[in-house]
Amino acid sequence: MEIIFATGNPNKLKEVQLLMPKNVKLLTLKEVGFNDEIEETEKTIEGNSLLKAKTVFNKLKRAVFAEDTGLEVKALNNEPGVYSARYAGENGNANANMQLLLKNLEQKKNRDAQFKTVLTYINDKGKATQFTGIVLGEIIQKPTGNNGFGYDPIFKPAGFKKVFAEMNDTEKSLISHRGIALKKFLSYLKS
Secondary structure: OEEEEOOOOHHHHHHHHHHOOOOOEEEEOOOOOOOOOOOOOOOOHHHHHHHHHHHHHHHHOOOEEEEEEEEEEHHHOOEEEOOHHHOOOOOOOHHHHHHHHHHHOOOOOOOEEEEEEEEEEEOOOOOEEEEEEEEEEEEOOOOOOOOOOOOHHHEEEOOOOOOHHHOOHHHHHHHOHHHHHHHHHHHHHHO
16 A cells, blocks of 8 residues: 655654554655645644645645644643744744743743644545544753654653653654554554
8 A cells, every 4th residue: 555645854754654564655745756845824733734635635636644743832822833843933943943942931830731743644535534643741941862853852751751852763653642643544544
């Protein structure tokens, strides 16, 4: 079975490939000749996920899935949320995003947060289905660890002593928001 994964993010691709069963071949946008820029113009994570999948499906008419992920921090009214990748500006600088988030949390006692991924699958007939993965946790005081990407150096999942950036890829993918959404998607594909 071949499915297009609508992402240009090599880190997301690597995480998803780790969990894909051998009978599912992931095709990248580059491999299928999709080079258009997809503007994330929706106001929700669900909306952006659907937008990305629909954009690719409408052009290629093939099975595709896309995902959108956001970090939601309780004390900041669930910011950065849908703007997680561009929190500190349109250039999408992960370090600048992290620093701004930590600065905005300086006077806050509550550091509860959650990572949320919404994966949208559109089958070859055009039917869309969404799967959500959420992992609860907290934002630590300063970045640590060298693995992962985005906010991984400051996000410690509930029940764990280390942040995502201190976990290896396999450890993280077993408990992550993206991993949870992907597992739901894969069990849907099997049924």
